[in-house]
Amino acid sequence: MAIPQAFSDWIEATSGARLLKRSPVGGGCIHSAWRLALADGQELFAKTNRAELLPVLEAEAQGLEALARSIEQGQSSLRVPRPCGLGLAGGEAVLLLNWLQLGTPTDPAQAWEALGAGLAQLHRGSLIGHDGRFGWERDNFIGSGPQANRWGETWGAFFAEQRLRPQLSWAADSGHALPGAEALLERVPLWLAEHPAEPSLVHGDLWSGNAALLKSGGGAIFDPAVYRGDREVDLAMAQLFGGFPRSFFRGYEREWPLEAGHQRRVELYNLYHLLNHANLFGGSYWQQSAASITALLHTWP
Known part of the structure; x- marks a missing residue:
């Protein structure tokens, strides 16, 4: 599926790097989720939805930032995704996060x-x-x-x-x-x-x-x-x-x-x-x- 030009332009303007690939990620029941590969080697995670649901993504970004501050205050090893961008790309609301490599560890x-x-x-x-x-x-x-x-x-x-x-x-x-x-x-x-x-x-x-x-x-x-x-x-x-x-x-x-x-x-x-x-x-x-x-x-x- 072709990547919408408005989405590609927004990612480049927000991240400073050209978008090379957008792959769907499963598991979400509210938003569409994507793994992004950028020309500078970055991997990012994006959530998209209808423009009128931007407030839902805004609240999520604020919540993640608040959790990150408490993690720092508590000297916790816990991780949360870091918001990297939030806005409208064409007719879509987008929340951009850093990519976390989830998976099964040794123990x-x-x-x-x-x-x-x-x-x-x-x-x-x-x-x-x-x-x-x-x-x-x-x-x-x-x-x-x-x-x-x-x-x-x-x-x-x-x-x-x-x-x-x-x-x-x-x-x-x-x-x-x-x-x-x-x-x-x-x-x-x-x-x-x-x-x-x-x-x-x-x-x-x-x-x-x-x-x-x-x-x-x-x-x-x-x-x-x-x-x-x-x-x-x-x-x-x-x-x-x-x-x-x-x-x-x-x-x-x-x-x-x-x-x-x-x-x-x-x-x-x-x-x-x-x-x-x-x-x-x-x-x-x-x-x-x-x-x-x-x-x-x-x-x-």
């Missing part, structure tokens, strides 16, 4: 353990200089869905009002009002009141499709939905949709052990992602979300 278990330890270092490093609030400087996206991030002083109120309430309202507006929704929203701040959550910078969408090992060892995370929240939300989602290997959790706990009762909060935190998937994709996610609400209301006081 995958050790690499997953290093990825877990690196995430703990990122979470801890992000607390340097924070102001104590939960949220983010802008609303962004969770997958292709909207994510509200208005600043809040307490974690329980933030999670109820900025995470669960928008998803439950979206569900009700589409004809899927879920039993127990209001009772849940009333109880969540009480359930989390005794949990000493700190406002770490979290990836926010850390399922197994948004992390990978590097051929050289260690690992990388990408496609974030960042905000300042309880670090446990990343560890909870890492158990959802197939989950991460046990060595990942072992590495995290070795570096920064989780608070008592963290396993009890997993279902609550993952309800947010079940609701988002129900709103975006429908199907059995509605039944899973309803069952989760029922279970939470029965198992928590």
Whole structure:
């Protein structure tokens, strides 16, 4: 397939080198993804989509830059793609990133353990200089869905009002009002009141499709939905949709052990992602979300 001239021109203007080859990369469910070979020997990664989705790519770029700063502050070995360019090429929105050589290292278990330890270092490093609030400087996206991030002083109120309430309202507006929704929203701040959550910078969408090992060892995370929240939300989602290997959790706990009762909060935190998937994709996610609400209301006081 011929490369659009507007895309080639934009890549050269942005990178300073002529584009030689554009090859499709699989795995994305929102954007088209490409491996680019440039005349100066660089390899880059590009995401493209319709021009009106430029804000989604802008939020991703901002999230990656924020994660990179926290990696530096935490002296973490974790890697994230580095934004190299963002804009419109003809009628397409484009995000340009450095190419990471993903693959299977010599010792995958050790690499997953290093990825877990690196995430703990990122979470801890992000607390340097924070102001104590939960949220983010802008609303962004969770997958292709909207994510509200208005600043809040307490974690329980933030999670109820900025995470669960928008998803439950979206569900009700589409004809899927879920039993127990209001009772849940009333109880969540009480359930989390005794949990000493700190406002770490979290990836926010850390399922197994948004992390990978590097051929050289260690690992990388990408496609974030960042905000300042309880670090446990990343560890909870890492158990959802197939989950991460046990060595990942072992590495995290070795570096920064989780608070008592963290396993009890997993279902609550993952309800947010079940609701988002129900709103975006429908199907059995509605039944899973309803069952989760029922279970939470029965198992928590």
